Amino acid sequence: MKKWSKLLLVLLLVCASLSPAIAQAATPYKTYTMDGYGYVTETQTAYTPYQTIEKIGEDAFHTPSDMCISEDGLLYIADAGLKRIIVSDLEGEFLRYIGEGQLVQPTGVYVSRENLIYVADKGGKQVVVFNAEGEILTTYGRPDSPIYGNSLDFKPMKIVANESGTLYIICEGNTNGIVQISPVDGGTFLGYFGTNFTSLSFLAIIQRMVLSDAQRAKLLSNIPSTPTNLAIDEKGLIYTVTQGDHDLSLKKLNIAGNNLIMPDAYDELCAAVTTGNYKNIYVASSNGYVYEYNSEGELLFVFGGRDDGRQRVGLCSKVEAIAVDQNNRIFLLDSDKKQINVYQPTEFTNLLHESLELYANGRYEESMEPLTQVLSMNTLFDYANMAMGRAYLQIEDYENSLKYARLSKDLNGYSDAFWEIRNLWLKNNLVTAFLVILALVVLVKVLKVLQKKKGIFDPVKKVWEKISERTLVKQLKYSTYFMKHPVDGCYGVRRENKSSWICSAILLGVFIILTIINKYYCGFLFKTVREGSYDLVKDIGIVLIAFFALTVCNYLVVTIKDGEGSIKNLVSAYSYCLMPYIVLMPFMIIVSNLITYNEYFIVQFGMLCIYAWVVVLLFLSIKEVNNYSVKETFTVIFLTAFTLLIAALVLFIVYVLCSQVIDFVTTVAREVVNRL
Numbered sequence: 001m002k003k004w005s006k007l008l009l010v011l012l013l014v015c016a017s018l019s020p021a022i023a024q025a026a027t028p029y030k031t032y033t034m035d036g037y038g039y040v041t042e043t044q045t046a047y048t049p050y051q052t053i054e055k056i057g058e059d060a061f062h063t064p065s066d067m068c069i070s071e072d073g074l075l076y077i078a079d080a081g082l083k084r085i086i087v088s089d090l091e092g093e094f095l096r097y098i099g100e101g102q103l104v105q106p107t108g109v110y111v112s113r114e115n116l117i118y119v120a121d122k123g124g125k126q127v128v129v130f131n132a133e134g135e136i137l138t139t140y141g142r143p144d145s146p147i148y149g150n151s152l153d154f155k156p157m158k159i160v161a162n163e164s165g166t167l168y169i170i171c172e173g174n175t176n177g178i179v180q181i182s183p184v185d186g187g188t189f190l191g192y193f194g195t196n197f198t199s200l201s202f203l204a205i206i207q208r209m210v211l212s213d214a215q216r217a218k219l220l221s222n223i224p225s226t227p228t229n230l231a232i233d234e235k236g237l238i239y240t241v242t243q244g245d246h247d248l249s250l251k252k253l254n255i256a257g258n259n260l261i262m263p264d265a266y267d268e269l270c271a272a273v274t275t276g277n278y279k280n281i282y283v284a285s286s287n288g289y290v291y292e293y294n295s296e297g298e299l300l301f302v303f304g305g306r307d308d309g310r311q312r313v314g315l316c317s318k319v320e321a322i323a324v325d326q327n328n329r330i331f332l333l334d335s336d337k338k339q340i341n342v343y344q345p346t347e348f349t350n351l352l353h354e355s356l357e358l359y360a361n362g363r364y365e366e367s368m369e370p371l372t373q374v375l376s377m378n379t380l381f382d383y384a385n386m387a388m389g390r391a392y393l394q395i396e397d398y399e400n401s402l403k404y405a406r407l408s409k410d411l412n413g414y415s416d417a418f419w420e421i422r423n424l425w426l427k428n429n430l431v432t433a434f435l436v437i438l439a440l441v442v443l444v445k446v447l448k449v450l451q452k453k454k455g456i457f458d459p460v461k462k463v464w465e466k467i468s469e470r471t472l473v474k475q476l477k478y479s480t481y482f483m484k485h486p487v488d489g490c491y492g493v494r495r496e497n498k499s500s501w502i503c504s505a506i507l508l509g510v511f512i513i514l515t516i517i518n519k520y521y522c523g524f525l526f527k528t529v530r531e532g533s534y535d536l537v538k539d540i541g542i543v544l545i546a547f548f549a550l551t552v553c554n555y556l557v558v559t560i561k562d563g564e565g566s567i568k569n570l571v572s573a574y575s576y577c578l579m580p581y582i583v584l585m586p587f588m589i590i591v592s593n594l595i596t597y598n599e600y601f602i603v604q605f606g607m608l609c610i611y612a613w614v615v616v617l618l619f620l621s622i623k624e625v626n627n628y629s630v631k632e633t634f635t636v637i638f639l640t641a642f643t644l645l646i647a648a649l650v651l652f653i654v655y656v657l658c659s660q661v662i663d664f665v666t667t668v669a670r671e672v673v674n675r676l
Helices: 002-018 202-210 213-218 347-360 364-377 382-394 398-408 411-454 458-468 471-484 486-495 501-521 536-560 567-576 579-592 597-625 630-675
Strands: 031-034 040-043 047-053 064-069 074-079 084-089 094-098 106-111 117-121 126-130 136-140 156-161 167-171 178-182 188-193 229-232 238-241 250-253 270-275 281-285 289-293 299-304 319-324 330-334 339-345
Touching (some): 117 156, 117 167, 126 156, 156 229, 238 270, 250 281, 347 364, 347 382, 382 411, 471 567, 471 579, 486 597, 501 536, 501 567, 536 567, 597 630
Parallel strands (some): 064 106, 229 270
Antiparallel strands (some): 031 299, 064 074, 074 084, 126 136, 238 250, 270 281, 319 330
């Protein structure tokens, strides 16, 4: 048996050595996307490392600063250290140099459809335009227009041009925006384009109001940030990225300079931007992350990352530029590692891109086939669910559109589909609904007549009168009077014993039930929790802790401030203050399930009225129950808020100390067990 086993092992090794080996390196990063609830989730690998270009021909990079891929599939690299533009094919095979001996410090390069090569020469303080053979056609220096600014230098960093030859230039230190130059008359300054905005925090506004002129002068100037990089698409729309500009880090600017998108994810260190073959947008951060968006700024993928020094393929140290070729491969220029990382899309990504192209061309039904394959690979990929829902909407299958909109939390798609479904229902059932309402009105009239003549509801009225005589029922009915007449209602609570602990508990319980129903069963457009997720213990606990913390802290303050209300009075009055919510919230929940975005304001206004009503009742309750003046009431409210803050801080400290004690005891117990 041993001989046969050895022989079998030898045969297996021989077969393995003769068969072709397939080696696939593990991707050194994870790929993420964003679901409909705004959470970043891991998904299939979107792009895998394909190639690393470390030199062109025999020459390594010195200080690579920008990169561009032309329409004919050539790679142009601006190397500021070598003072030239390097031209190669997409595999890194050297073709020629441009601008050698003519450029001082090229930091930006752009190639037009006509193969005109625009170079931003920062060191030469000029923009140089070459033809395809590398001959200089024209140069543009500092604009002599007074609008440009007499004290501003001209140090072009990045550049693009539209079909008419108008230049869009990012200049170092120029915070006025993108410099726009027309080729007419040797270069006409058209003004600044896409200027970034400034903003002040509330604290900064207060500082500037309080400080003197001399003190304000010492503060940092609040000037707009300069765009980091830019790109242009086939329609002439300009894309800019600005580091540290938060949700405006990425902009898509029309001819008027207005931003058309608001991305749902951004990177504070965005370094480069370009557009793809399907109107999608690619943004690269300086630390190596690549963000892919659709044309509306909705995130598709995030992948990549920063190299930790282990020189892993596909990770970067400092990205300067990004480009995409006709095969949807992504090129990242890394200035620290002096190389270009190339990534190729996976099957998952190719299918998604195919659906984007079909949808953009109006072939909605065909776009659903690749989307179905995408969802078969990952049913939780919300963008595919959203795209599927929008495709169904275009072919007027509103039920399926609504289904996929709910799966992807696509509020706009849900609203559009629900609008159509509601319209169809109204068309088909409007007459029936009118007849039902008319029948109900007639029935009510008939019942009133029968009651008047025959008294058919007298037995029911007698039973209700007996129930109404009970003290608890009277107290519950009094809550409706309280919400309409709070001043008199507070007097009844304090002097006439119109409340009880049981009544307060019932009202608080109903309030808790309604908050839970509103959280989990309100209209889809208003829901903030995931479908099917419940945390009832936490929901109940939050309401109870908030109510009793407010009541206890307020009672402590009221006791010190000579308030006349007892703890029972305060609990009863505050529970009565919840009545507007208890009475009106059921209607708001129903309405929220019947409206679209066009009527969204109805629920918003209704909720605002409810909360305002509750706040007014709380204010009047504190004032009337304790017999305070308006000024004293505001003082008590402020002190109550401060007491709540102190109580929360004390509880936090106690929690931390208890956690440390528990950890200490656990550690000691483990040590004792180990020694024993």
